[in-house]
Amino acid sequence: MGDISLPTPLPAPTWPNRFQHVDTLLDHPGPSTDPNFIGSEAVQCFLCEDSKVLIISTGGLGCEILANLALMGFADIHVIDMDTADTIDISNLNQQFLFRPKDVGKPKVIVTAEFIMSHIPGTKVAPYLCPDTYFGKIQDKPESYYMQFNLIVCRLDNSVKARRWMNATPVAMVNPDMPESLKLMIDSGTEGLKGQARVILPSIMSCYECSLDMLNKQTVFPICTIVNTPRLLEHCIKWVSMLEWPKVFPDKKLNTDDLEHIQWLFMHTSTHTHEFKIEGITWSLTQGIVKNIIPTIMSTNVVIAASCCTEAFKLMTNCAPRLDNYFMLIGEMIDMPVKKEWMLERLIRALVERQDIQAKKPSLSVNGCSLYLQAPLQLECATCPNLEKKLVNLVNVGDELMVMAGLLPFNLTPRVLLKD
Numbered sequence: 070m071g072d073i074s075l076p077t078p079l080p081a082p083t084w085p086n087r088f089q090h091v092d093t094l095l096d097h098p099g100p101s102t103d104p105n106f107i108g109s110e111a112v113q114c115f116l117c118e119d120s121k122v123l124i125i126s127t128g129g130l131g132c133e134i135l136a137n138l139a140l141m142g143f144a145d146i147h148v149i150d151m152d153t154a155d156t157i158d159i160s161n162l163n164q165q166f167l168f169r170p171k172d173v174g175k176p177k178v179i180v181t182a183e184f185i186m187s188h189i190p191g192t193k194v195a196p197y198l199c200p201d202t203y204f205g206k207i208q209d210k211p212e213s214y215y216m217q218f219n220l221i222v223c224r225l226d227n228s229v230k231a232r233r234w235m236n237a238t239p240v241a242m243v244n245p246d247m248p249e250s251l252k253l254m255i256d257s258g259t260e261g262l263k264g265q266a267r268v269i270l271p272s273i274m275s276c277y278e279c280s281l282d283m284l285n286k287q288t289v290f291p292i293c294t295i296v297n298t299p300r301l302l303e304h305c306i307k308w309v310s311m312l313e314w315p316k317v318f319p320d321k322k323l324n325t326d327d328l329e330h331i332q333w334l335f336m337h338t339s340t341h342t343h344e345f346k347i348e349g350i351t352w353s354l355t356q357g358i359v360k361n362i363i364p365t366i367m368s369t370n371v372v373i374a375a376s377c378c379t380e381a382f383k384l385m386t387n388c389a390p391r392l393d394n395y396f397m398l399i400g401e402m403i404d405m406p407v408k409k410e411w412m413l414e415r416l417i418r419a420l421v422e423r424q425d426i427q428a429k430k431p432s433l434s435v436n437g438c439s440l441y442l443q444a445p446l447q448l449e450c451a452t453c454p455n456l457e458k459k460l461v462n463l464v465n466v467g468d469e470l471m472v473m474a475g476l477l478p479f480n481l482t483p484r485v486l487l488k489d
C-alpha cells in the first residue's frame with residue numbers, strides 16, 4: 070500500500086453564505102439553549118477551523134456520517150478503518166454511496182477521503198496514516214493520538230471487543246484537572262431495520278460498558294422444538310442444517326459459502342416446511358439464516374447517521390440540548406394476525422396477551438377513526454358498542470392499527486392480518 074498518494078484538500082472556497090442554514094442555528098440562542106451559549110462567529114469558526122473529529126468506520130453508516138459532518142462545516146475529520154485489508158467489493162456499491170464501480174478493489178478509507186474532499190471543498194479528511202499504510206487497529210494507537218480530537222464517532226460493527234476497548238480508552242483518559250481530556254463520544258450501530266445512536270460523556274454518563282448486559286443475545290431454539298414441533302421457517306432450516314446434514318454427510322462439514330451446500334439445504338428445508346405446512350421458504354432466507362446474515366438497510370443507516378451528526382453538531386457548538394442519552398430506531402412492522410370472526414373485544418384481549426407488545430388497557434383507532442377508547446368515560450360509552458362488532462366490519466386487511474396504552478411510552482402501529 071506504500072505507493073498510494075495521499076489526497077490533498079481543495080482550498081476552502083469563499084462563496085458567501087455557504088453555511089447559511091447552519092449559521093442560522095448558531096447566530097442566536099433558541100428557547101432551550103444553554104444560558105452559557107453565546108451565538109457568535111467564534112462558534113462558527115471553531116466548527117470550521119479548530120474542531121477535530123475522529124470517525125471509526127468506513128462502512129455504510131460511517132460514509133453517511135462523514136458526508137453529513139463535512140456538509141455541516143466540520144472541516145477536519147479523521148477516519149480509521151479497522152480492517153487492515155478492507156478494499157471495496159462490488160457488493161458494497163449499493164450500500165455505500167461514496168463508492169463507484171471504478172473504485173472496486175481500492176482501499177475504502179482512501180476512496181472515502183478522496184470523494185469527500187473532491188466534492189466538498191475545504192474539508193480535510195485524513196485517513197489514519199501509519200508510515201506506509203492507512204489502516205490500523207484502534208488498539209495500536211497511543212493515548213496521545215486520541216487526545217488530539219474533540220469528538221469520537223464510533224461505528225464498530227458488532228465487535229463487542231473493539232467497542233469495549235474504544236469505550237474504555239476515553240474513560241481512562243479523563244483527568245479532572247484537564248477539561249480538554251474529556252473526549253465526547255457518539256456510539257452508533259445498525260442491524261437490519263433497527264438502529265441506535267448514543268451520546269457518551271466518558272466518566273460522567275452511562276457508557277457502553279454499563280449496558281453490556283442489555284446486548285441482544287443470539288436467538289437459540291430448543292432442540293425439541295426443532296425436532297418435534299417446528300413452527301417457524303428458522304426451526305426447519307436449523308433442523309436440516311444441524312441434524313439432517315451430519316446424518317447424510319457424516320464426513321463432510323457444512324460450508325455456508327458453498328452454493329451447492331446451500332442448494333441442498335434449501336431443497337430439503339422446502340420439503341420439511343411443506344410437511345409442517347409452514348409457508349414462505351426461499352433460497353436467500355435459507356442462506357441468510359445459516360450464514361447469520363443481517364441485511365444492511367440504507368434507510369436505517371441514513372436515519373442513524375442523521376441522529377449522530379445532529380448530536381455531533383450540538384455537542385461541538387452547544388447550540389441546543391444534547392440527546393440524553395439514547396436514540397433507538399425500531400423500523401420493524403409488528404404483524405397482528407386475527408381471525409375474521411373475531412369481535413373487536415377479542416382483538417384487544419389478543420393485544421394484551423402479546424408478550425412483545427405488553428399493552429395494558431389499550432385504546433385503538435384505525436385510519437384516524439377511534440375504534441375503542443378506554444377513557445374518558447363519555448368516549449368509552451360512545452365507542453364500547455364496537456367491542457361487540459366483528460373485525461371484518463371494522464378494519465381492512467393490512468390496515469395499521471394505532472394502539473395507545475397507559476404503560477406504552479409511544480403509540481404502536483401493528484398491521485392487521487385478517488385470516489379465515
Ligand SMILES: [Zn+2]
Pocket residue numbers: 274275276277278279280
Ligand atoms: Zn459505564
